[in-house]
Amino acid sequence: MSNIYMPDLMEVVEVKQHTADVKSVKIKFKDPEKQAKFSFRVGQFGMYSLFGEGESTFNICSSSNWKDHIEFCFRKTGKVTDALWRVDEGDTIGFRGPYGNSYPMEAWEGKNLVFIGGGIAMPPIRCAIWYALENRAKYGDITIVYGARTPRDLVFTDELEKWAEYDRVRVIQCVDPGGETPEWKGEVGLIPNVLAAANVPAGNTAALVIGPPIMIKFTLPVLDRMGVLAPDIYTSLENRMKCGVGKCGRCNCGPVYVCKEGPIFTMEQLNALPADF
Amino acid sequence: MSETEKTAFEPKIVAYVCNWCTYLGADLAGTNRLEYPSNVRIVRLPCTGRIDFNLIIKAFEMGADMVVVSGCHPGDCHYTAGNYHARRRWTLFRDLLETMGIDLNRIHFAWISAAEGKKFAEFITEITDKARQLGPYQAYREICE
Amino acid sequence: MIEEIRQTCRTLLEAGTVNVVIAYGQSNPDGPVHPIFVTKPDDVEKIVWNKQCFANLTTYLTRKEVKSLGKAAILVKGCDARSLVVLVQESQVERSDVHVIGLACEGVGEPELAGKCRVCEVHMPVGVDVTIGSTEAAAPEGQNRYALVDEFMKKSPEERMAFWKQEFERCVRCYACRGVCPLCYCNQCIVDKNRPVVIDTSATLKGNFAWNITRAFHLAGRCVSCGECTRVCPAGIDLRMLNASLAQSAEKHFNYRAGMDPETPPVIGTYNAEDKENFIR
């Protein structure tokens, strides 16, 4: 490959709307050979192009065990995502990747896992959840805490139910106080409070926390009290990127190129970095 | 340009018109079965006061050979004074374009009311002829290459 | 004169009348003059006033980083005072929030006087709270303030276009012109908006024409010809020509000159039913 900015053409296989402004898209390589050869590790991201609009960075939110397509999920907030909203099955988009580091799924083997996500942060956690469930025997207890403002803001709700059916998996759903509807069966409360009240066993545990900065800020002390230490707490940074390959100089967070050395960092690593995110 | 090239050339004309007068004037021209050249692409905006000069530049960037801007006669603006404001802006904008060396024969302004279907048809016919004579707006296309 | 300037600033800071003085300073004696922000009375010694005081400091009055320092006093030359008038007219600056120290100015630029100073009509700034110094300098008699434009307009349209192509070819879109302009105060510039993209961000001729036409026209009837955009352009683009052409146009058609009189409503913000319209059918 000579032109590192050249995307591969992908066919949109399926588009699914999750909330008023969140959709997930399944895509596959137009070239079946490329599809067959493609591999990635969960936690990596890609650069998705809508030609004429631009390129955007999203996590690959499907499991790396799924060989016939990849998925990404986005919220309609900017120029490219506005345009992606109009994409339909059969359309063509571009994909470059996979880029960045990944979740340490091997290092997590034998550990209990706590996944904590807020709002649109579910997709980058989802890939890790599926991966862990597909290798269920390798991991200990799995706790998934997922919250959003209202039930209508939760994404991948159908999968939440599927996950709960697995052995030793506990799924806690919550919505912000005031966001609940009469039909709501999950918890009501902010994620840190829900987590604190959930009595999650914390020995030998790795946690993946992704969500708005404010959520992360208040969740960390809770994890700390539970006994999960900074080196075992992971998150994903979402700095703006253009090239994805450590050239364009945009995603730097202090000395770190988020696109090459990230986006996954432990809290221990983040504490050592300037807060340029 | 040779004579044959001139006749083969069909100018692209973009007309930015206001919703309340000129658009209805164009409509009237249509309902009255008045013929005017199909070279004109009408873009309807709420008011001439809303016609940003960037739209005029954009039209040239996208290959227009001529741009028309038209709205309500003075005193008739649906929003009371949009066209008065627009008139001031155009006065200055034309001078800027002149300094830039942009051909003012490529931009035409008119007041055409909802009742002036005939004026609309005649105006478009006339400027289309003019655009044909002028030929493609090569100067701006070269900028955009 | 410099002692009087420093003393005035010291008094203002000591009395707590203002929190910061926006002034001219020099990092070292042979170094260039640049804007400084004096917050401590003793630092007024850093203030300088000489022929290198080009900057139009009023550009800082609308910047959030500077506003956060509190109430400001500002040094203005006659030309800068005009841009302050426009800022006040456009409700960007509350006149009573700023303490304006006018400086009598015989022109900046050494050894050669800056072009704008050779035709300057405002050696003594107007509309200020206090004026320091005095000068007999006056506008040259019978001058044509648009001589530059008139000369340029003698060229054919094709020659003019060729000239601008050559100029804009060099534009790298650094937006120094926008940064330095006191009247480019938009929270988000139109070129930074991308839904839709109005002006290409690429530094191609196409994008550069669109950008420079847009910036010039957004200053129509507002530009006070402080000349800063032209001075700072790293590509040496003759931007003052565009601005002067629009200023000439505003004066010719509407008898309006920006920043001369706070009472006259801005030319673009108002209208007259009797405005000429000989170009409209």
Add this chain to the structure above:
Amino acid sequence: MSETITQQALRALVDEWIGAGTKVAGPSYVKKDLCQYVPLTSSAELLLEGFIHPRNSVKDFFFPRHEKIYEYTLKGHEVELADMTPASTPQVIVAARPCDTAAVAILDAVFNWGEKDEFYTQRREAATIVALACVTHDSHCFCTSVGIGPDAEKGADVMLLPLDGGFEVRCLTEKGKTLFAGRTQPSDKTAVIPEGPKVKVSPEQVRAALEDYDNPLWKTATLRCLSCGACSFTCPTCHCFDIVDEGNAHGGCRAKNWDSCQLCMFTKHASGHNPRNVQGQRQRQRTQHKFRIYPDKFGEVLCTGCGNCARNCPVSLGILGTLVELCAEMPKTVGESK
């Protein structure tokens, strides 16, 4: 003993290159008071003396301000892509200042690590750089403070050193030798290049000072910054870029455009969140990138002391001034202990 060439012979040689279809670029007065590196159509345009540093840098010829990376055509549901072959026409950059040529050598690292940016590397391979040593400098120059000097050979294929009526020619690479083969005269004179600017800071000192990430100086010393990109765009080492699509309903191109960390949109998220929301943070980023991030990653300071940032800054806020202020605050021993 040295090899020399007269100014006349050099000009003739430059004309020969141009005649042979090589793209030749060098410093030239494009208008009154404006000296830039520009493509030359004749050696008569070329400046060989009487200038300190052009207002732009030679990066323009390796990493242009706008470069198409591919074209796309939209056809209903389908899209066709056309790769843009990176330009590999031979080019000669002549009379480049040593601070500019060194910058190209420094940039090689970032465009080559991990994935190779062929748009840069192809141009680089096809180029021969003929540097011209400096005999004068101005108050903005500080090459000696970052380990470069008026006759530094880093990145150059040939070094020209002014000698009365002509130049001493030092061919430093095979490319350089080929270019000047048979064109130089042996001479017993050697050029003497005067010392460069006084050393004002040391990269180690700066590196140490930058450890203090939340230094209040970033708020105060950079207050006058106007948030434009004049420093970055004229800097020989600044290499950040944007990727944009430009076209119409039928097709268009994707392009790499210069971008600057000083512009407010650089890191702004679509959500409106901006990690570097105030100018002080952006100034800090630029300095950190040059004296801490890049050296840590690639082993070299991302600054060659050309002084173009100060020369082009609307408010004379060059990186040197900031560094001096930064280091003045530091206890003297820090940095020197290394």
